[in-house]
Amino acid sequence: QVQVVESGGGLVQIGGSLRLSCATSGRTSSFYDWGWFRQAPGKEREFVAAITWSGATAPYADSVKGRFIISRDNARKTVYLQMNSLESEDTAVYYCAARTGGWSRNPGAYDTWGQGIQVTVSS
Secondary structure: OOEEEEEOOEEEEOOOOEEEEEEEEOOOHHHOEEEEEEEOOOOOOEEEEEEOOOOOEOOOOOOOOOOEEEEEEOOOOEEEEEEOOOOHHHOEEEEEEEEOOOOOOOHHHOOEEOOOEEEEEEO
């Protein structure tokens, strides 16, 4: 059973950067595909980025393209989301999630989720 714990969130000013980390555990966690999602108050959970176990990345959500970068370090069993040029619209709870069988934009396709971490972007 794979478990995940997010870290690195917090309060940042518009235009700033944060790096989220998703620490994973379990013998086979390096062979999972991972996604980052976010959910703002009153909105549905939305896809942000995804990466396969081999390091191939999915097309980013249009709203973050060119600003966010997903990566993974299998030796450290950690998945990262580097967030640059943050905007107020990026304020949300961010989740990492795991699945097998390739990346997906559909939250329902993921069967393991972290507890979520708050990112707040303010002026």
